[in-house]
Ligand SMILES: Nc1ncnc2c1ncn2[C@@H]1O[C@H](COP(=O)(O)OP(=O)(O)O)[C@@H](O)[C@H]1O
């Protein structure tokens with residue numbers, strides 16, 4: 026959709042973008058994040074040609090934007106900036122309708138669209154349309170800014186720290202509204218921010234920049250879990266994963282090779298196997314497919330008098346299990362609701378991939394507190 030190919034930018038002798046390349050998929054929201062002066066705004070402004078690269082090419086839908094008519098290019102892009110950019114001498118209605126009017130769209134259609142947009146950004150049309158920007162709070166003005174960016178139903182929306190100047194509560198409200206809008210409108214959104222929480226919350230992909238270079242361009246999950254270097258992990262914050270525990274997945278905390286046995290093993294043999302492996306339960310699997318058939322625990326065997334029986338006669342087959350992508354939050358809930366101490370991790374075909382035990386959960390959770398304490402000491 027949007028593609029940067031070896032883009033550099035020099036202001037006089039200063040290189041502010043150093044050969045950056047990346048692609049943004051259609052319908053994605055990508056957050057560019059980094060310290061002040063690292064080149065985020067410069068990158069953004071190249072997309073609507075407010076800044077021209079010193080070298081390299083930018084493509085939108087495969088077309089070199091340098092070869093496109095700049096007016097047509099910008100018409101297909103909404104632009105929201107921190108200082109709203111609303112015209113102070115125009116009413117809210119006039120501000121929103123300025124571009125549709127320039128495009129000479131039908132008047133009734135424009136009005137209808139304005140009403141929809143106000144609704145979309147959570148502002149009462151009757152109350153606000155005839156006011157002037159200064160008669161609105163910062164958050165309300167920013168909502169109008171967002172509405173205006175969507176007015177021409179553009180394919181791409183550029184947002185440069187749109188919520189940074191707002192108080193935290195208003196900011197969170199607008200972030201949530203943007204997530205909501207994006208979930209049904211699926212625009213391609215390039216969003217500049219310096220707030221990691223904001224990026225993690227709203228973005229499909231995060232691009233971390235430093236001194237005109239891209240350090241990591243990845244999903245929020247990977248940025249949290251696998252920062253490419255010390256700078257990224259410092260930037261993200263060591264304990265950040267704990268503010269987003271939904272990113273901790275079953276596969277991250279499971280034991281990889283749980284002790285298992287076949288269904289025709291006798292209970293006596295099962296006990297032996299438990300003893301030698303120092304475990305109190307066995308996963309009973311089908312030999313070829315590794316499909317999980319049941320679980321047997323030591324207590325159950327102790328209750329059974331005839332230990333020459335095969336495990337398939339007494340094993341528990343009513344199983345609570347999770348998939349590799351289930352989050353630690355869901356797993357904790359499951360353990361609590363079902364009062365189980367082990368949860369097998371199965372793939373779509375019910376094959377056994379690993380095992381989560383109460384103790385692996387506790388270890389993971391206590392890690393949080395250890396890390397936090399270290400963090401507090403340092
Ligand atoms: N018009 C300009 N002339 C000279 N230097 C500029 C200009 N615009 C930006 N810069 C410099 O380029 C660097 C990147 O700026 P910018 O893209 O605005 O950073 P960010 O948005 O990440 O804070 C900064 O060092 C800034 O001072």
Ligand SMILES: [Mg+2]
Pocket residue numbers: 065066067
């Ligand atoms: Mg900037």
